[in-house]
Amino acid sequence: MSKYKGVIVGSALFILLSFVFGFHYVKSEIIKEKVASFKLLAISVTTESVKEDVWNEHLNVIGNIHANQSVDVKSQMSGQIKEVLFKSGQFVKKGDVLIKLDDALLKASYKSQLAKVELARTELKRNRKLLKNHSVSQNSVDKLAAQFNAESAKLEYISTQVEYMKVKAPFSGHVGIRKVDVGDFINSSTAIVDLEDSSQQYVDFSISELYLHSVQVGQDLQFKSDAANDAEYHATITAIEPSSDRNTHNIELRAVTTESVPLESGMYVDATLTTSDSNTVISVPSVAISYTLSGDTVFVLDTSTKQVSANSVSASSTSTSSYSQDSEKSETPFYEYKVVQRTVEIGPKQGGYVGVLSGLKEGDVVVTSNQHQLKNGGLVLVNNQRPLVTHTQPSK
Structure with missing residues (x-):
């Protein structure tokens, strides 16, 4: 009897082990199959095509208002x-x-x-x-x-x-x-009253002597002040100091206002001087730039990977519910792309746009939202039905 018991126990143990190993094998195969067939949902983004522009350089300066004539009587x-x-x-x-x-x-x-x-x-x-x-x-x-x-x-x-x-x-x-x-x-040193002739107003400011070649009489100066609710005013340069300050190496300039300005003499203004210098740049919305310690980058669509999204609605709903609502109402299909992360060289900035000096070319399409969810080679779902609201394109 003991011989038959050993055979039975051995057979039962063999069957049990076969079942356990078989279960784990089938489980691993199922997992491999699921992993192989798994596809991450595309991230819903907005995009904008970039173009080449010629921008004039700007100098940001602090100026102060002067009346036509002012004296302590x-x-x-x-x-x-x-x-x-x-x-x-x-x-x-x-x-x-x-x-x-x-x-x-x-x-x-x-x-x-x-x-x-x-x-x-x-x-x-x-x-x-x-x-x-x-x-x-x-x-x-x-x-x-x-x-x-x-x-x-x-x-x-x-x-x-x-x-x-x-x-x-x-x-x-x-x-x-x-x-x-x-x-x-x-006596002759006693101030009686201040007398101001504001029939004409000036903006006096200074620039570094390094920019002397970039300014000339007749150039436009835009300025604004918090005291005037940031309304923009204009002045025209009428005089340039013929010498540089030996201590600060700055050159004084004066611009006459072209309109009535509701500011008092002595008040400070934030001014922008458009110089005669210009740069050829790729104009990119500033929100498209990701600033990091290792360099400034943008995500660019790989247009060769374009395909119609089979689950546009579900993909967009993973990002924002508003996109999902738009996609349900629209009959226009959404497209999926792969994105490429590029390092770019940043240049001047104007009106909510950044001039890229290298790393992009005209016609590239950059991502302008949800960059924090993206990675190099990842999938995106382009949804421009609710385009990104940016500042007005800067004037040339």
């Missing part, structure tokens, strides 16, 4: 203020009297000097008559004439001082907030 004479004849913020005309100083002492000096002039004139007139009768010498008459001229000059000097006791506007414009009051004693 001051007196040429010292004295106590007797009258203030303007209001803060008022528009004044050239020659309007702004303040009057106490001129009582000068007027008294004027009267005294006037008497001396009259006396000198009388003496001169009398001696000229006597000269005709040879009662006085020519030398005496000449001395009296010189004395009369000297006294007259003193009178004119005092008269000018009296006139200077009235501080007048040197040009037409708006005054600011007055800094003096009646009774204040002022």
